[in-house]
Amino acid sequence: MPELPEVETVKNVLIPIVKGRKILDIEIKRRTTIQGDPVVFIDSLKGETFxxxxxxxxxxxxxxxxxxxxxxxxxxxxxxxxxxxxxxDSKYARVVFHFDNNKKLCYDDSRCFGIMILSSEKEYRQEKEISKLGPEPFAINDVSFLLKASKGKKLPIKSNLLDQSLMTGLGNIYVDEVLYASKIHPLTPSYAVTKKEWELIVKNAKTILTTAIELGGSTIKSYHPGKDIDGNFQTRIKIYGKSGEECPECHSTYRFIKVGGRGTTFCPKCQQKHGIPLNVAITGKIASGKSTILEAFKNKGFDVLSCDEVVKNLYLNKDVSEHIEKLLGISFNDAKVDKDILRKHLIENPKDKKKLEKYVHGLVREEVEKFLLTSNSKIRVVEVPLLFESKFDMMFDTIIVTDIKEEKQLSLLKNRDGFKSDDLRVINSNNQIDQNKNKATYLISNNSSKEEFNKKCEDVISKLISHLD
Ligand SMILES: [Zn+2]
Known part of the structure; x- marks a missing residue:
């Protein structure tokens, strides 16, 4: 979708084409492109000059x-x-203006979402769609009205900026760019954006939009202004559409989430979430200290949920165990999942693992969503061992990864019953922590003493608490 800089470019390309041109005739090839009566539209504009x-x-x-x-x-x-x-005419011409210089201007629209409205100099600013627009960043010198309008508003800052009624001019691409440049998490509730941050947003919006206009719009996807002009802002885009790439500032891996249904890319370290609530996920390899930090949050009075516990409870449920019996063609002796029978079956039929995971992950996701929706805690913490594999990372604004070396893991696990180093290699090769640990907001290493690990956990919790204001 073209954004403000692209539309500005279209305007600049069109001015020399239409200025001084008299309209000899108009063809409306698709009725719905025009709002209002097409006959009045044609009659009013025929004979007029741009x-x-x-x-x-x-x-x-x-x-x-x-x-x-x-x-x-x-x-x-x-x-x-x-x-x-x-x-x-062009392939998807919807309205064609015939000029007095033997040329014509086709309005082309393959998806037919675009609109044209006939108005007058007196009335066009009061047209419904235009009157509700806020000022463009270029027109803003004092941000107090932004601060005032956002008071008490929980709406995420990204959605607030996309809405256009507060400030107009930033679409999905440039909102991501501006929030990254301003180091603001896209899910930050609007009320938590400070005056200084609003000043940064406006300043960065001015700079980024100006650069984009100078370079002729970003021409992402199918958009082309005029016949021969191609913008080259795309090479300047720093974060939009680049999830999985590395942040040049902090070397984290950009994360992808949905904000109000819109795909959103942000840097987990440079853009940390402030304001209530914080939805925190803890993940890491087996025996890396996930439960220790979950427990520490719990002791501070925050709501916590362990996905391992959720699965344990699901396995005690009669309906769940019956569903798994049917799904895998096995039978448990009781009205609950027998983990030994399940494990044996999966070793013999490794292909069934995906089937089981898909079913169980769906149920766990429901529980996690319910927890995040109903908890009144200022920080909600969920321990998710397979955070990235299950794509649960999309549900969290903040991620803590506990990191551990294999030899330390083994030394901690050797006391557990019948644990073999080969088992650990299989378990570690099955998870995707190593490929994803740069997506962490906080990476806590658990390779030295227990006391040191506890201290690091306390530091991270204190930092998060300081983000609550
Ligand atoms: Zn960064």
Whole structure:
């Protein structure tokens, strides 16, 4: 979808094409592109001449003679193409303007989300879609009104900026860019954004949008302004669409989450979540200290949940055990899952492991979602051994990874019944902690003494508590 810089580029490309051109005729090839009566639309604009084009947010405002105004929003795929009269229309032409210089302008829209509204110089600013837009960052010098409007608002800052009514001009791409540049977590509740941070947001929005406009828009996906102009802002994009890549500032791996349904990329270290609540996941290899830190959170009075415990309880449930019996074609002797029978079956039928995981992960996900939704705790902490494999990482704004070397793991595990070093190698090769530990907000190493590990855990908890204001 074109964003503000792309629309500005379209405007700049279109001005020399349409300025001073008289409209001899208009063809409406798709009725729904026009809001209002198409006959009135044609009658009003036929014979008029384009004076200029301006832009409000992502709306193009065509100013014509006799105080007439045409508002155009490109939405997903709208584009303008200029052709000679003897050339064919573009493939998805919806409205065609025929000019007095033997040229025509096609409004092309493969997905038909774009709209055109006929208005007048007196009224266009009051049109429903335009009147609700907030000011553009370029017009903001004092951020007090942003602070005031966000007071008590829990809406994540990313959703608030996308809404356009507070401030207009940042779409999905540039919101991610601006929040990264401002070091603000996209899920930060709006009320927790400080005056200083609002100043950063506005300042970075100005800089990033200006650079993008100078480079002619970002031309991501299918967007092309005019015939020959291609923007090259794409090379300047630092974070949007780059989840899994490394942050040049801190060398963390960018994470991907959904915020209000929109795909969002952020740096787990540079952009730490502030405000209530914090949804924290703890993950790490077996015996790396996950339970120790979960316990420490619990002792401080925060709500905690262990996914291992959730699974243990699920396995005691009659419906669950019956479902697993049917799923894997086995039978337990009791109305609960017999772990020995299950383990034996999975060793003999390794392919069934995926089937079982898919079913169990679904049930655990429901429990975790319910926990995060109903807990009143300021920090909610969930221990998830397979955080990345199960894609549960999407549910958390903050991730703690406990890190441990294999020899330390073995020394801790050797007291457990019948544990063999070969078992550990299999277990470790099955999890994806090593590939993902750079996605951690906090990486706590558990390779020295117990006291030192406890101290590191306390430090991290204190830091998170300081993020609650
Ligand atoms: Zn970073």
């Amino acid at each position: 004076n200029d084009i301006s832009r409000i947010g992502k709306f193009l405002i065509f100013h014509l003679t006799n105080e007439k105004v045409l508002i155009s929003h490109l939405r997903m795929e709208g584009k303008y193409y200029e052709f000679d009269e003897d050339e064919p």
